[in-house]
Amino acid sequence: MEATALLAVAREAVDTSYAPYSTYHVGAAIETSDGTVFTGCNVENANYSNSIHAEELALSKAVEAGHREFEQVAVSSDRRDGVTPCGMCRQSLSEFCDDGLRIVCEGDADTTTYTLGELLPNTITSEHLE
Template identity: 70%
Template sequence: MKTEDLVQAAREAHAHAHVPYSEYRVGAAIETVDGTVFTGCNIENANYSNSLHAEEVAVSQAIATGHREFSRLAVSSDRRDGVTPCGMCRQTLAEFCEEAFPIVCDRGDDWTEYTLGELLPDTITQHHLE
């Protein structure tokens, strides 16, 4: 899939967000190594700690259908402000993805691409728990 198509999938996903508190819509699209794309949007809850982030929703949908290997992620907000995954989402991605995993952040007319390692250096991995 072309990068612009993955970004468009993330844009379409944020249209479904439930954001009565922040009014900040976020969508994510994660591509598996076989080319399947899963999307997610943020879902807020009055108890903020129960809110779900778009990236986690997309990863969860992929995991729930048996996918464990990913090639890249795109994330977009309705403000096209280059939003990046938060620390919690970065850690979730690190559970399944290598440091070189590309993350594409929508800036409207273009995008910025980071690696997971750039956004989350020295991450906690399963090797730290052994």
């Protein structure tokens, strides 16, 4: 799928976000290796630590459906400020994706594409647990 099309899907997910505390609405879309797309939005909780991030929700829905290989992730916010996945989301993505995973981030005037390896170098892997 073209990055712009995946961003459009992520942008739609922004509209379903529940963010009454931060008022920062985020949507994400993840494309699997077979072209299936799953979306997620942030869902806040008054204690913040129980909040769910858009990228994690999209990834979780894909994994629940049996997918383990991914092509790219798109992230957007209601502010179109070029938001990137936070460190926790990057680590979650690294569980299933290699350093080459494309992460497309929407800014107001432009779109920036990163690789997971650029955003999270020297990630923690299962090899560190041995």
